[in-house]
Amino acid sequence: MQQQKKQITAITPTREDDYPQWYLQVIKSADMAENSDVRGCMVIKPWGYSIWENIHFVLDDMFKETGHKNAYFPLFIPKSFFEKEAEHVDGFAKECAVVTHSKLEQDGKGGLKPASPLTEELIVRPTSETIIGASFAKWVQSYRDLPVLINQWANVVRWEMRTRLFLRTAEFLWQEGHTAHETELEAIEETEKMLEVYGEFAEQFLAVPVIKGRKTASERFPGAVDTYCIEAMMQDKKALQAGTSHFLGQKFAKASNIVYQSREGSLEYAWTTSWGVSTRLIGALIMAHSDDNGLVLPPRIAPAHIAIIPIYKNDEDKEKIMEYIQELQSALKSLRYFDRKIRIEIDARDISGGERSWNWIKKGVPIRLEIGKKELENRTFFMGRRDLEPKDKKSISFDDFVGSIYDILDSIQENIFQKALKFRDENIISIDENSEFYRFFTPKNSEKPEIHGGFVKAHWCGDPACEEKIKEELKVTIRCIPLNNIKEEGVCICCGKKSLERVIFAKSY
Ligand SMILES: [Zn+2]
Structure with missing residues (x-):
């Protein structure tokens, strides 16, 4: 801690x-x-x-x-x-x-x-x-x-x-x-x-x-x-x-x-x-x-969509807040998001609100709702989204939340996808020079060989011997020959012979 x-x-x-x-x-x-x-x-x-x-x-x-x-x-x-x-x-x-x-x-x-x-x-x-x-x-x-x-x-x-x-x-x-x-x-x-x-x-x-x-x-x-x-x-x-x-x-x-x-x-x-x-x-x-705060789950596959964290100081408050939560559960009960019920986890454990909140951040649940006396009185929720920073929270009214639940979930889903897409596309490059190819796949920091490289689009002549040589020397394999590949003439990254298309090279799991 x-x-x-x-x-x-x-x-x-x-x-x-x-x-x-x-x-x-x-x-x-x-x-x-x-x-x-x-x-x-x-x-x-x-x-x-x-x-x-x-x-x-x-x-x-x-x-x-x-x-x-x-x-x-x-x-x-x-x-x-x-x-x-x-x-x-x-x-x-x-x-x-x-x-x-x-x-x-x-x-x-x-x-x-x-x-x-x-x-x-x-x-x-x-x-x-x-x-x-x-x-x-x-x-x-x-x-x-x-x-x-x-x-x-x-x-x-x-x-x-x-x-x-x-x-x-x-x-x-x-x-x-x-x-x-x-x-x-x-x-x-x-x-x-x-x-x-x-x-x-x-x-x-x-x-x-x-x-x-x-x-x-x-x-x-x-x-x-x-x-x-x-x-x-x-x-x-x-x-x-x-x-x-x-x-x-x-x-x-x-x-x-x-x-x-x-x-x-x-x-x-x-x-x-x-x-x-x-x-x-x-x-x-x-x-x-996932990020350095734990799992990040797209809503369409997450075990729960919403984690609710009631925050109270005495039994009287607790009872009222739990009633308010029940009201939310009823409002969401009949809704389906991609053929599944909107699933809610209520975390009323007797530990601090902050600790409970972190628990659900680490589990990757898309939406967190914190509910204290203030939220109860104003009929609002304090909402955090897992795709945004943990501190990026905002107040949202009961009706707005229920009315826009699909939009919120879709926006999280899309945000997570776009982030992954951007990361991938930024890390795909085309290489035509053999020496550059070898440099690219050699870790710059030998103490941290884990994070480097990416996908390389390079020409390959089709000879398994070239594929094998690269695998031996760099532990890099041809991941695939993309479907709908653009045909373009070039020379094999390994042997220099004629090639008709690029393939995807990468290190892999
Ligand atoms: Zn070749």
Whole structure:
């Protein structure tokens, strides 16, 4: 608390001082999640989980609007299923958790040991193409059965060595869409459509501006013909892949034997896609918007829209203020903001008003209302907005507040988006010189390598060797080849050979 006054920020260290630690402190101060006793796995606490519920709520509706239905498939994948697609196996083998035994028995030393080896080992799903493909093979007989448009909300396990809350955990929550189509064109259109959905969701709800593009061959989903992605910039100017949509061609259909009788009567393999976003989006949300006072939440995804802090000196005042708050609750009760109720947290804890106010600042709640005797008498609220400075508060009348609640929430949402957009656009530059490119991605202050750089638009000849060289030497990757890229002639930033378009280079999460 002493320190807090000195630095006038609620989070220590600040972004500037130590970005990775700042990130963890924001999560801790907002009480969103914590490391669990299980290696690499996190406990998502109510405030963090509620954000995931809202992501689920909005996206689920968007998936249904685009014709998809939810289903659920097993957590375990027989090893033989997994082995069917060679590239897929290669991509995930190192991260697989494998179940080898059932049952436990006494080990004779006071402990337990696994008892019965399984006849076929089971993989805990890292992704479900193969197990869902097996079902699709049964469901699809004729072209009349297509398309199959399925989504699953689930957990997956990828045995990561280095983990970080929300960004990289051994188990995480996600949704995975899986579809099968009659034609190649239809499957490509589906892949692109879902990328649009993700882009719209990221920008309209998470207030995170994204660049839509395609991955290079080396960055593709293991087994995919083409991977599309949305890439966002975090405040340390690194990129975060916020969602992917894969065109799988007929590769997985061949592996799972998804065959249909065509309109002409011949047997054909279906064309499939898969697409997903995960709890990683919460990491993106935190790193794109939060400041040195903690989490900043866009209203359309926030667990609560308003935090109310009653300030009173005696029981009589308290009673009157609580009645006034109830009146506000009733006035807002029937209102819906983006299909959700206006959610209110009332914080009447027996601690100072200032401390309670900081608590909600750190949790990122969009609107804070402080209500004391003066507000009660004047029928006003003392309002603070999370997108503005903590001290930037103003008085607003009861009627004005209720009457303009949508405008206030929209204005906060827009403000948060515009700030992130401005930051991103200020940190994207075009570079044509190899030496300048290397200088740009080399930290100027070796003690603080975390905050530097940005996105660079540079020419690339298309040769994976150039991509690999840059990755080796600078830890910089091609984040994407932007969709609707302007074709312009130039020379490859690495080898100097002819190039027809620019790609986005950046360090990434
Ligand atoms: Zn090159």
